[in-house]
Amino acid sequence: MKKYLSFFKIRLIAGLQYRAAAWAGIATQFAWGGMTILMFWAFYHNGENSFPMTFPELSSYIWMQQSFLAMFMTWFYDNEIFENITSGNIAYELCRPCDIYAIWFTKNMAVRLSRMMLRCLPILLVAAFLPAPFNITLPSDWLSGVLFLVSVILGFLVLISFSMLIYISAFYTISPMGIRILATSVTEFFAGAIIPIPFFPEALQPIMYALPFASMQNAPFLIYTGHISGIDALQSIALQIFWFAALLAVGRLLMKRALRKVVVQGG
Amino acid sequence: MIELKNISKTFKVAKRNAGFSEVLKALFKKEYEYVKALQNVSFKIDDGEMVGYIGPNGAGKSSTIKIMSGILTPDGGECVIDGLTPWKDRISHVQNIGVVFGQRSQLWWDVPVIDSFELIREIYKVDDSRYKKNLSQLTELLNIGEIVKTPARQLSLGQRMRCEIAASLLHSPKLLFLDEPTIGLDAVSKIAVREFIKTINRENKTTVILTTHDMQDIEALTKRILLIGKGRILLDGSLSDLKERGSAHKTITIDYSGDKLPNLDHMTVSKDIGGHAEIIIDTEQVTASQAVSYISSKVEVKDISVMGESVDEIVASLYKEFEI
Numbered sequence A: 001m002k003k004y005l006s007f008f009k010i011r012l013i014a015g016l017q018y019r020a021a022a023w024a025g026i027a028t029q030f031a032w033g034g035m036t037i038l039m040f041w042a043f044y045h046n047g048e049n050s051f052p053m054t055f056p057e058l059s060s061y062i063w064m065q066q067s068f069l070a071m072f073m074t075w076f077y078d079n080e081i082f083e084n085i086t087s088g089n090i091a092y093e094l095c096r097p098c099d100i101y102a103i104w105f106t107k108n109m110a111v112r113l114s115r116m117m118l119r120c121l122p123i124l125l126v127a128a129f130l131p132a133p134f135n136i137t138l139p140s141d142w143l144s145g146v147l148f149l150v151s152v153i154l155g156f157l158v159l160i161s162f163s164m165l166i167y168i169s170a171f172y173t174i175s176p177m178g179i180r181i182l183a184t185s186v187t188e189f190f191a192g193a194i195i196p197i198p199f200f201p202e203a204l205q206p207i208m209y210a211l212p213f214a215s216m217q218n219a220p221f222l223i224y225t226g227h228i229s230g231i232d233a234l235q236s237i238a239l240q241i242f243w244f245a246a247l248l249a250v251g252r253l254l255m256k257r258a259l260r261k262v263v264v265q266g267g
Numbered sequence B: 001m002i003e004l005k006n007i008s009k010t011f012k013v014a015k016r017n018a019g020f021s022e023v024l025k026a027l028f029k030k031e032y033e034y035v036k037a038l039q040n041v042s043f044k045i046d047d048g049e050m051v052g053y054i055g056p057n058g059a060g061k062s063s064t065i066k067i068m069s070g071i072l073t074p075d076g077g078e079c080v081i082d083g084l085t086p087w088k089d090r091i092s093h094v095q096n097i098g099v100v101f102g103q104r105s106q107l108w109w110d111v112p113v114i115d116s117f118e119l120i121r122e123i124y125k126v127d128d129s130r131y132k133k134n135l136s137q138l139t140e141l142l143n144i145g146e147i148v149k150t151p152a153r154q155l156s157l158g159q160r161m162r163c164e165i166a167a168s169l170l171h172s173p174k175l176l177f178l179d180e181p182t183i184g185l186d187a188v189s190k191i192a193v194r195e196f197i198k199t200i201n202r203e204n205k206t207t208v209i210l211t212t213h214d215m216q217d218i219e220a221l222t223k224r225i226l227l228i229g230k231g232r233i234l235l236d237g238s239l240s241d242l243k244e245r246g247s248a249h250k251t252i253t254i255d256y257s258g259d260k261l262p263n264l265d266h267m268t269v270s271k272d273i274g275g276h277a278e279i280i281i282d283t284e285q286v287t288a289s290q291a292v293s294y295i296s297s298k299v300e301v302k303d304i305s306v307m308g309e310s311v312d313e314i315v316a317s318l319y320k321e322f323e324i
Helices: A002-015 A019-044 A055-067 A079-087 A090-094 A100-128 A142-173 A177-190 A205-210 A218-225 A231-260 B020-028 B061-068 B090-094 B113-124 B128-142 B157-169 B187-203 B215-221 B239-245 B288-298 B311-322
Strands: B002-015 B031-045 B050-054 B076-081 B097-101 B175-179 B207-211 B224-229 B232-238 B249-256 B267-273 B276-282 B301-307
Touching: A002 A100, A002 B113, A019 A055, A019 A100, A055 A100, A055 A218, A079 A090, A079 A100, A079 A142, A090 A100, A090 B097, A100 A142, A100 A231, A142 A177, A142 A218, A142 A231, A205 A231, A218 A231, B002 B061, B031 B061, B031 B076, B031 B232, B050 B061, B050 B187, B050 B215, B061 B076, B061 B175, B061 B207, B097 B157, B113 B157, B128 B157, B128 B187, B157 B175, B157 B187, B187 B207, B187 B215, B207 B215, B224 B239, B224 B311, B232 B239, B232 B311, B239 B311, B249 B288, B276 B288, B288 B301
Parallel strands: B050 B207, B050 B224, B097 B175, B175 B207
Antiparallel strands: B002 B031, B002 B076, B224 B232, B249 B276, B249 B301, B267 B276
C-alpha cells in the first residue's frame, strides 16, 4: 500500500507545480460558468415553471461543476500512460513488483486531485459571494452535505475506473486515439457535463440515470443542490457503488487478459 | 538458476502493401503474417554466471529477455527462474531481478535522479540501511555522486545510462538483465560500464545476462556466449568456440612506404591503393604472426592491424551453415 502512496505523492507534487496553468484554468472556468448561467438565465426568463431545476439549484450545479472540473473532466487522460503503452516503455512498469492497475489508478487520482486542489477554492469563494440567484449556496441541510461528500468520492472512483477501460484498450488497438475520442464524447454527453441530466427529455431520463455516466458528476452535484434528496439520494449512491464495483471488476479482468497477450512494441 | 525448456513465441504482424487502394482494402480485411520469434529455445544458466546473449537484429534476444523478466508470455515451453515461472508469478519474481533496457528509460524525466531512486526504493521496499549501502556503492563505482542531483533530462546519454544501471541495482537483485547497455555510449562510458558490470558480478555474485551488438562488450565481459539467430539457439559455448565456427580468414590492414606491394605467397591482396592495403590470409595455411613477420620482411610497414571476422559475419556464415 505504501508504494502506491508514494506514487500518489510524487504525482501530486508534480501536479501542484503548474501554477500558471491553474490561474488560466480558474479564469476559463469562471468565464465558462458565468456564460452558462447567463444562458440559462435567458431561458428561465420565459417562465420559470417549465424547467426541471430551480434557478438557484442550477447556479449551484454549474459552479460545483466548474470548481470540480479537474476531478470530473471526461476528456482528460494521462498521456504518459498511453505513451508508455504505445512506445513500449510499459516494459519497465512490468518489471516492478507492483500491480499495474493500482498504479495507474492512483496516478490518475493524483493528477486530477492536484489540478482540482489548485482551482477549486478560488472559484467556490468568488461564486459564493455573487449576488443571488447567480451564486452557489450551501446544501439545505447537513445530511445532504454528508451524502454529497460520499457521492463525490464515489463519482470520482466511477469516472477513473471507467477511464481505466480506455487506457487498457490501448493494449488492443495500438493507437488509442479513436476509442478515446469516441469515449470522450459519449461520456461528456451522458454524464451531464454539457447540460444537466434533468434537462433531457423525460423518456430518455430513466436510461440515462441507469448508465454509469450519470454516476460520475451528475449524482453528487444533484445531491448537493438538493435536486435529489432522501431515499432518492441513497438510491443514487447505491447505483454509484454498483457501477464502481462493476467497472473495477471489468477493468481488472481486461487488464489481466491484456497482460497475458501484451506485445511490448519497438524492439 | 535459470532454466528454459522449449520456449516458443509467435507474433502476429499486420501486413499490407504500399498504396492508397491497399489502405482501403486493409480497412475491411487485414492480412497478418505470423513471425516465429522464438522456436524451442532451451538453456540453463547457473547462479553467478555472466552470459553474453548475442545475435543479429530480430533474432529474438529481446523477446527472450522479456520472457525471462515476466513481461511477455510465451506460447509454449517452460521457464523456471529460482523456482518461479516469470509470467505466472510476475510480482514475486521481479522482486529479485533488475533490468536495464538500453533503449528505454526508467528515470523520471523531470525530477533529479535521486528522486527516482527514492521512488524505486519504495517500490521494492528496500530498507534504509541496505538502501544507503547500495546507493553509496553504486554512486562510487559508477561515479555518479554529483549527477544524481540533476534532472534526468539534462544528463548526457552516458551519464543517464550509468544512472539507469544504478537504478536497476538498488534493490540488490540476484539476477541482472542488461539489454544493450552500451548502445550509443562513447568509449570512456563503455569502459566504465563494463568495469562496473564485472565488479558487481564478482563481488555481489549477481548473475548477469547481457545482450549486445558490441563485440568488445562480449570480449571484455563474458566467458559464455549464447548465440541466437532467427529464434533458435545456434551456439552455446565460449567466445573461442564461436570464433572457431567462423571461417578461418583474417584481414590484415597495413600502411606501408612505397606505392605497390610485392607478390605475397598464400595471401590475397583485396585492396591496394598506394601505401594502404588490405590482405586476406587463411589461418589454416599461415598464422597471423607468421603473416605479419612475412609482410614486414617484404615491405617497410608503418602501421598494421589484424582483424578477425566480426560476430555479425560469423552469424551470417552460421546462417548459411544452418540453412535458415
